[in-house]
Amino acid sequence: MLQRKPMLTEYVDSLGRTPLHYAASEGYRNFVVVSVLVATVTFAAAFTVPGGYIADDHPGRGTAVLAKDRAFNWFLASDFFAFVSSTTATFLFAFTEALVVDKHFRRLGLSLAVGALFVAIGGMFCAFLS
Numbered sequence: 001m002l003q004r005k006p007m008l009t010e011y012v013d014s015l016g017r018t019p020l021h022y023a024a025s026e027g028y029r030n031f032v033v034v035s036v037l038v039a040t041v042t043f044a045a046a047f048t049v050p051g052g053y054i055a056d057d058h059p060g061r062g063t064a065v066l067a068k069d070r071a072f073n074w075f076l077a078s079d080f081f082a083f084v085s086s087t088t089a090t091f092l093f094a095f096t097e098a099l100v101v102d103k104h105f106r107r108l109g110l111s112l113a114v115g116a117l118f119v120a121i122g123g124m125f126c127a128f129l130s
Helices: 019-047 070-098 103-129
Strands: none
Touching: 019 070, 019 103, 070 103
């Protein structure tokens, strides 16, 4: 006679967590690393602008060389948008994992964080294309 093996959702530890819960939390840790890396890259790109800065001995010193270029403005806007989205995703991941909340709010927070992360990756992609 064949015996049915229990499903993954039927294994429960003392806290009521299943193996699927642990797998999801491990996956979200990778998302946290990616969101922090995107924030770091976009923050650094905001200070090391393409084209560099005008030297001190010229008029308009300290401003970006490409400041009047339309592609440079597109770069700044996309980079800023990517930075804000990635920091938002990082904080959402951190607060959703740290707080003890209802499953519904946790799932909502994590899905918003993943969405913000993908928006940040798209913004970073657009910034580095321009």
